[in-house]
Amino acid sequence: MKKITIRHIQKLKGLESPFATITAYDYPSAQAVDAAGIPLILVGDSAAMVVYGLDTTIPVTMAEMLFLVRAVSRGAEKAMVVADMPFMSYQPSIEDAVRNAGKFVKEGGAEAVKLEGGKAYTAQIKAIIDAGIPIMGHVGLMPQSYHIISGYRIQGKSNLEADKIFEDALAVQDAGAFSVVLEGVPAELAEKITVELSIPTIGIGAGPGCDGQIQVFHDILGLYGALSPKHAKK
Numbered sequence: 001m002k003k004i005t006i007r008h009i010q011k012l013k014g015l016e017s018p019f020a021t022i023t024a025y026d027y028p029s030a031q032a033v034d035a036a037g038i039p040l041i042l043v044g045d046s047a048a049m050v051v052y053g054l055d056t057t058i059p060v061t062m063a064e065m066l067f068l069v070r071a072v073s074r075g076a077e078k079a080m081v082v083a084d085m086p087f088m089s090y091q092p093s094i095e096d097a098v099r100n101a102g103k104f105v106k107e108g109g110a111e112a113v114k115l116e117g118g119k120a121y122t123a124q125i126k127a128i129i130d131a132g133i134p135i136m137g138h139v140g141l142m143p144q145s146y147h148i149i150s151g152y153r154i155q156g157k158s159n160l161e162a163d164k165i166f167e168d169a170l171a172v173q174d175a176g177a178f179s180v181v182l183e184g185v186p187a188e189l190a191e192k193i194t195v196e197l198s199i200p201t202i203g204i205g206a207g208p209g210c211d212g213q214i215q216v217f218h219d220i221l222g223l224y225g226a227l228s229p230k231h232a233k234k
């Protein structure tokens, strides 16, 4: 079966109804998502919480993520697999970013990686792309910044914050990302970014105006009780 590529994902921009994407963390869930015709599976670092039972996404390691990425890649015959770069796997240096993104593709079988951050990480994004690895951005509520944002709170409510998120999304696109996740931002801001960008936006807790939507597998199946995000209908 032919694999979905970033060209396919980019063609999903601006469709009448948003496309669906979802996270998965193991072989059977990847198979189920693939069979449902979902074009893109994210092996999210939300695994820290929903798989490993940690309080935040911060402690999960490359090794712990790599196990899951391998299993999901085996289960996803058609869907594109995107591996989420865990905290401190790309922040310290460009070299770390390229080496760890490379591990996910070479050892994990992923077709792309995702990292949290805007303007501050364009050097990492460009270097990963130069190494031949497609990258998905993630701006707005960035769970790896849990401590600095004082918990999981909607971002971009003030004009200043909204302008920064808008600029971050543009920076990620200009650096070469093939799509960008908009998490936990007001719907009007997500819509404005979606109209402005030429790459698909994928929203979570960002209203209905994005090109695609993403949900955490365990949230929509009601398998995780510690947090119950309002945007995740079971």
Ligand code: KIV
Pocket (backbone or CB within 6 Å): 023, 042, 043, 044, 045, 046, 047, 084, 138, 181, 183, 204, 214, 215, 216
């Ligand atoms: O880790 C994750 O599951 C994510 C999605 C919520 C976008 O980053």
